[in-house]
Amino acid sequence: MKQSLFENRHQPQWQAFAEQLTRLEAGGRDAEKSRTFAAEYRRLCQHLALARARGYSNHLIEELQHLALRGHQQFYRHRSAIGPQLIGFVLAGFPRLVREEWRLVSIASLLFFGSLALMGTLVYLFPDLVYSVMDPARVSEMESMYDPDTTRLGRFGERDSGDDWMMFGFYIMNNIGIAFQTFASGLLFGVGSLFFLLFNGLMIGAVAGYLTQLGYSETFWSFVIGHGAFELTAIALAGAAGLKLGWALLAPGRLPRGEALRLAAIRAVRLLGGAALFLLIAAFIEAYWSSMTFSTPTVKYWVGAGLWALVLAYLCLAGRRHHAPD
């Protein structure tokens, strides 16, 4: 068949298809009008294949290809993980994912909490060690923040009528930023995540050990125990997500490195999403609960212990049973 005959015969169909595409691209999703879309899209693909096989002109092929590309964009979508799936993710998907990745999660937790505990103990025994990771100005700033005489605690101890909003904003920016860095730098063969896990563990451990040894333990521990449950776990989880990226590059198995990375990233980013959710909760608790001084330290310890138990129970137990098919 000559090209002009082919074009004349099918031109009206192509035009109708183009109009339908324009309508769909503008957001008009009319179920009735879209009923024939699949059939028309496949017919267009067949025309494109024919045009190529018969050696028709470049212009015709490009025009059809353009239509096919637009049709393809309308027809095929990746399933989006946001929306109704979000609830499923929070209720079951995230803890399940954490348990499936238990190896990386344990490595990251061991690194982070291990370095935290070790540094804490060392600084508690040898207080001068704190200057090996922090400069003296920061140390004295820390001291004044957790001085038992202040009425409000935390990084903005000297606030006036208490704008918890400011702290909330600061905590979101700072903590989620740290988690994102810990995750993203895992792309450097995991080295970046290892570094941030150790670095943050050492810093937090040094502060904890130093303040405890100064005798500020009540103000400090009652302040951090509540949100620490979510915040510290989240950093460990973000680190695990970063290590997953790095591991996919180091040991891609039977896949090409790029493909292994892509598959690992799909899971890692879900893990990070859960960690970000944790950090949001942590920022909320830190700004509105941990800094309050009207509740006694005993209450805070109990609430904090409850939150730790909640986090651990959530990660270990939630979503063990399938209630409904996903």
Added chain:
Amino acid sequence: MPPSSAPPSPRPQQALLDTRYQVETPEGIDLALRPAGLVPRALAFTIDLLIRGAILAVVYLVLGIFGQLGMGLATIALFLVTWWYMVLFEMFNQGRSPGKQLLGLRVVHDDGTPIGWPASITRNLLRFVDLLPFAYTLGIISCLSNRAFKRLGDIAAGTLVVYREHPIERPNLPEAEALAAPFVLDFAEQRAVLAFAERGEGLSTARRAELAGILAEPLQVDASQAEQRINGIARGLLGPT
């Protein structure tokens, strides 16, 4: 179109020295995407950077009035703009941040489908690594060494920054009497003859004559007649002889 499962058969489209990115669809056709290189992407990023700076400046000026509540909100705004600006635009504006929109770029999955939440979040969070050690060094190295100009975040997320397709204008074929070719043309030759006729408008007269002159001998015509003859053959290939 030879099936893609038979690699030895020559595929003229891929033999071209070109950056086109072929995606095979379930319908068995190849879609061609045109990945955008480093320069347009860097320009788009610069525009986005300026827009973000402007947004933050306005936010800080306006919210600064409200004291610490304002500063708290402004810090949240800083967080949103730093980490979510690209993601939100890519999701709600068909894969285009304002900078990309200005330069006619968009982000898609590397199978040609529109970008989704997980991929967009992945590629934009991993931007942090592309920025290392300074001024996008890793991103630039990755972009320049990848066939489809992917930075590290794109490789991990399986995404691609492509040029948006523009509607193609119908070329005017030069007037000529439709002729049958004096010998059998294979597909590549047919395409070449048609392409010559279609693209004639964009070439200078001298260049057209020079190109057509190459075929004067096999067509057995005088060099001055060659162009007219080729256009005639092109017409003949398209329509009734």
